[in-house]
Amino acid sequence: MKIAYFDCFSGISGDMILGALIDAGLSLKRLEEGLAPLKLPGYRLSAKTVEKAGIQATKVDVVVDDRKVHIKDYPEMVSVFRQGRLGRSIEAATLGILERLARAEAEVHGRRLSQLHFHELGGVDTLVDIAGAVVGLSLLGVDEVYASPLNLGGGMTRSAAFPIPAPATAALLTGVPVYSSGIDRELTTPTGAAIISSLAKGFIPFPACRVEVIGHGAGETELPATANVLRLFLGERMTDRPWGEDRVVQLEANVDDVNPQIYDYLTERLMEAGAIDVFLTPIIMKKGRPAVTIGVLARAEHSARLTRLLFDETPTLGVRVQEVSRAVLPRTTQSVSTPWGRLRVKLTRHDGHQEMRPEYDDCRDLAKATGRPLRVVMQEVSAFLHTLSGSAPLEVSVEAPPLPEIVQEGGLVWGEPVEGQVAAAPPGEAPRAPAGEPAGAGGGRKSRHRRRRSGRRKKTTPPA
Numbered sequence: 001m002k003i004a005y006f007d008c009f010s011g012i013s014g015d016m017i018l019g020a021l022i023d024a025g026l027s028l029k030r031l032e033e034g035l036a037p038l039k040l041p042g043y044r045l046s047a048k049t050v051e052k053a054g055i056q057a058t059k060v061d062v063v064v065d066d067r068k069v070h071i072k073d074y075p076e077m078v079s080v081f082r083q084g085r086l087g088r089s090i091e092a093a094t095l096g097i098l099e100r101l102a103r104a105e106a107e108v109h110g111r112r113l114s115q116l117h118f119h120e121l122g123g124v125d126t127l128v129d130i131a132g133a134v135v136g137l138s139l140l141g142v143d144e145v146y147a148s149p150l151n152l153g154g155g156m157t158r159s160a161a162f163p164i165p166a167p168a169t170a171a172l173l174t175g176v177p178v179y180s181s182g183i184d185r186e187l188t189t190p191t192g193a194a195i196i197s198s199l200a201k202g203f204i205p206f207p208a209c210r211v212e213v214i215g216h217g218a219g220e221t222e223l224p225a226t227a228n229v230l231r232l233f234l235g236e237r238m239t240d241r242p243w244g245e246d247r248v249v250q251l252e253a254n255v256d257d258v259n260p261q262i263y264d265y266l267t268e269r270l271m272e273a274g275a276i277d278v279f280l281t282p283i284i285m286k287k288g289r290p291a292v293t294i295g296v297l298a299r300a301e302h303s304a305r306l307t308r309l310l311f312d313e314t315p316t317l318g319v320r321v322q323e324v325s326r327a328v329l330p331r332t333t334q335s336v337s338t339p340w341g342r343l344r345v346k347l348t349r350h351d352g353h354q355e356m357r358p359e360y361d362d363c364r365d366l367a368k369a370t371g372r373p374l375r376v377v378m379q380e381v382s383a384f385l386h387t388l389s390g391s392a393p394l395e396v397s398v399e400a401p402p403l404p405e406i407v408q409e410g411g412l413v414w415g416e417p418v419e420g421q422v423a424a425a426p427p428g429e430a431p432r433a434p435a436g437e438p439a440g441a442g443g444g445r446k447s448r449h450r451r452r453r454s455g456r457r458k459k460t461t462p463p464a
Contacts, residue, residue, distance in 0.1 A: 003209055004137060006147040007231035011187025012196055014129025015060050016217040020232035021136035022047050023058035024215025034135040035128065038084040042066075043124050045132075050218050053227035057216035062128045071123030074102045080127060086135065093134045093199070101126070101194035104171040126191055133195045140234065146207055147200040149177035149247075149323075153187035169193045175301035177203045177247055177323060185221055187228075202246050205325050209235035248276060249303045250324045253316040254283065256291035266294070266313050273309055274302030297324075333359075338384055340366055340377075345385060356385040 006012065006020070022028055028047045042065045050059045071077055081095055106112065137145065150173065152165045164186045165173070172193040212235045219228035267278045281293040294314065298306050300323070307319050331348045336356070343366070344359040358381045366381075367374040 001143045001237045002141050003144045003146060003207060003235060003237050004140070004142040005207060005209070005233040005235075006145070006196060006200070007206075007233065008148050008150045008188070008196070009181075010219065010223065010226060010228050010230065011151045011153055011189075012147075012192035012230055013189040013219060014126070014133065014191040014195060015062070016192065016219050016230035017133045017195060018045075018060040018129065018136065019047070019058040019217025020215040020230045021133070021140065021217070022060055022215070023217060024140065024213050024232050024234055026136050026140055028060075030139055031132060031136055034086075034139055035131055037086050038080060038127070038131060040080055040084075040124065040127060043128060045128070052216075052218050052229050053223070053225065055216055055227040055229055057218035057227075057229045059218040062125045064124045071127070073123070074098075074106075077102075077123055077127055081131070086131065090131075090134050090138060094131050097130050097134070097194050097198045098126075100172060100198055101130075101168070101190060104168040104190065104194070107171060108167040129191050130195060133199070137199070142234070144201050144237070145196075145199045147196050147203050148205070149179055149203055150188050150193070150196070151183075152178050152180050153183050153185045154180050155184035155186070157186065165193075166190060172197055175299065177300050181226075183223055183226065185223065187219075204247050206233075208238045209233075210238060211235040246328060247300070247323055247325055248297050249300050250320075250322050251296040251298065251303065251306055251310065252320040253294045253310050253314060253318070254285060254291050255294060255314050255316050256285055256289050257315055258292070262313070263292075269309060269313060270296055270306060273305050274298055275306060336385070336388065338381065340370075340381070343381065356388060358382060358385060 006017075018031070022031070028045060032045055044063050045060060046063055047058055047060045050057055071080065077098060078095065081091055081098070084091070086094065152169070152173075155164050156162070157164060157166050165178075165188060166186065168190040169188055172190065173188075176193075176197050178188075211233050213233075215232040215234070216227075217230040217232065219230070221228060263280060270278045276297040276299070278297075279295045281295060283291050283293050285291045294310065294316075296306055296310070303321060307321065310316060310319050329348045331346055333344055333346050335342050336345050343362045346357045346359065348355050348357070358378065360378075363378050363381055364374060367377045370377070
């Protein structure tokens with residue numbers, strides 16, 4: 001599987017994406033041929049090699065002749081794509097990106113999509129950037145796209161009306177990991193944000209792959225002491241790693257003055273608010289105080305809501321927030337028909353083997369409904385699912401194995417009757433009562449073990 005990884009340490013824009021694709025080996029002629037079905041006159045592509053802070057990169061420009069074509073309305077842009085013959089999958093991807101960009105702009109300006117004008121974005125530039133990115137990745141045979149967290153830059157927008165990121169950019173990047181290196185420039189543009197947030201399957205550290213080629217797409221401006229380029233890695237995903245990779249946020253808070261009874265309620269609230277997992281870790285804080293670390297794993301878009309919940313529900317004065325990467329096995333949840341009704345199961349696959357695990361909540365409900373022990377229900381359901389996965393059935397043990405007849409350990413004798421207990425009789429005979437006790441008396445304990453008797457018999461005093 002061929003993957004593309006965009007390293008956005010200097011942000012991302014539409015022309016930087018095109019430059020990175022050309023620099024990675026896509027010929028300008030092939031890209032122009034791939035865009036020809038759009039039937040969009042009045043523009044041409046130009047590509048040149050430039051140097052950015054000592055790094056050689058490709059700068060691509062969309063040169064537009066405004067006398068021949070002038071497209072700024074969203075409905076007109078949609079019409080251009082629909083009248084073209086880019087192929088069904090490419091058309092769907094380009095229209096999806098364009099719609100997300102248009103909705104973000106419409107929300108900022110308070111317009112309906114049918115009334116939207118791209119004031120700051122040239123209509124033709126935007127069309128070519130979006131279509132060029134999708135067509136170029138397809139021509140290079142890319143199956144999946146990933147990206148690093150995005151550097152937004154800083155300062156004010158061109159109109160000086162809003163701080164960077166621009167409002168449309170901010171709306172497009174909801175849920176995407178971003179940061180600012182402090183550079184006083186707009187590094188991530190609305191078009192770049194729309195393209196990468198639509199195409200990328202994840203924003204992760206460098207994925208496990210065999211790199212084949214690296215391309216650098218140059219940005220417009222010169223940055224102090226930083227190469228204003230977008231770096232693109234193309235390579236084959238390593239097949240010996242069946243697990244996937246993603247980025248999550250880890251929240252942690254240390255508390256030493258919480259009633260332990262609230263933890264169950266707090267965990268439930270956090271899970272309802274979007275947490276992937278919640279865990280409690282006992283720790284020792286300063287001055288030897290025992291405490292608990294409340295840990296939460298979540299998606300970036302839920303971070304603020306979960307942080308607020310920790311402040312509301314606990315007396316903590318600080319929550320640590322950090323991005324962490326995970327290696328995760330592919331998983332799906334399905335409803336399976338079983339002898340006990342339909343149950344939800346989690347399907348995972350590792351090293352070519354599929355495993356089916358029953359959902360705890362469904363097993364618990366089944367145990368309540370039938371009155372059977374939960375552990376027995378889980379054993380039987382797991383054994384049934386094991387047969388569905390194509391493996392040999394598991395043996396379900398419901399009863400404990402019998403005790404050995406006589407085992408001496410630690411001063412105990414197993415398998416002998418305790419004084420006062422009815423002794424076991426051979427088959428066909430009635431049980432023998434202890435000496436001095438009438439047959440049938442049942443006042444003794446039912447235990448199967450007793451303390452080892454001392455070698456000496458206790459002296460008894462005859463009655464006077």
